[in-house]
Amino acid sequence: EAGVAQSPRYKIIEKRQSVAFWCNPISGHATLYWYQQILGQGPKLLIQFQNNGVVDDSQLPKDRFSAERLKGVDSTLKIQPAKLEDSAVYLCASSFRDKPQETQYFGPGTRLLVL
Amino acid sequence: KNEVEQSPQNLTAQEGEFITINCSYSVGISALHWLQQHPGGGIVSLFMLSSGKKKHGRLIATINIQEKHSSLHITASHPRDSAVYICAVGPTYLPWNTGNQFYFGTGTSLTVIP
Numbered sequence: 001e002a003g004v005a006q007s008p009r010y011k012i013i014e015k016r017q018s019v020a021f022w023c024n025p026i027s028g029h030a031t032l033y034w035y036q037q038i039l040g041q042g043p044k045l046l047i048q049f050q051n052n053g054v055v056d057d058s059q060l061p062k063d064r065f066s067a068e069r070l071k072g073v074d075s076t077l078k079i080q081p082a083k084l085e086d087s088a089v090y091l092c093a094s095s096f097r098d099k100p101q102e103t104q105y106f107g108p109g110t111r112l113l114v115l
Numbered sequence: 116k117n118e119v120e121q122s123p124q125n126l127t128a129q130e131g132e133f134i135t136i137n138c139s140y141s142v143g144i145s146a147l148h149w150l151q152q153h154p155g156g157g158i159v160s161l162f163m164l165s166s167g168k169k170k171h172g173r174l175i176a177t178i179n180i181q182e183k184h185s186s187l188h189i190t191a192s193h194p195r196d197s198a199v200y201i202c203a204v205g206p207t208y209l210p211w212n213t214g215n216q217f218y219f220g221t222g223t224s225l226t227v228i229p
Contacts, residue, residue: 004157040221041221041222042119042201042203042219042220042221042222043158043201043203043219044219045217091157091158093158099145099205103148103160103163104148104160104217105160106150106157106158106159106160107157108157109157109158
């Protein structure tokens, strides 16, 4: 079974530039999560999708971050414009259902460095 | 305020030692997850617990719901066990339209020396 795919693996940009990350969850998984993990901290949930609908985006900085999952499968996360403090690993995860007992499967992450 | 606290933050052990990582949480939960994150790599789910104890190879995870505490044990540690171990809790299921946000600990960085 293929795991959660993410691209790119690494990205270096200058502040005020834009960047987009892509995630392909495990086939059949209805729930998709985007997390931000700053060095030395645990992951922080940015947004959670159930199929193509947003379930929770309360911690997404909506002035600069946006995410979509138009067809309920792949998802993109965009930052526009980037700030220095956005340097982090962006993790995508998916689970079969929207329940806390469900195992979340994580992708390899995209490491972003903003200069 | 951190809903999930882990200890220790950093741990160095000699190969073969028995290792314990602790996790305490302050919210009501329906599930607790132990995750492993290797440097430069993604996160792998090790265990999902809602009660009792689970064992997988040299890894053992226990949870005490009354005390709101979980431990991850590694027996006969090996250098390949070197990673960050993260405790995550899934709160008691919220109404469908508010999501089920997980709370994550900051992780325990384990280094096992040959």
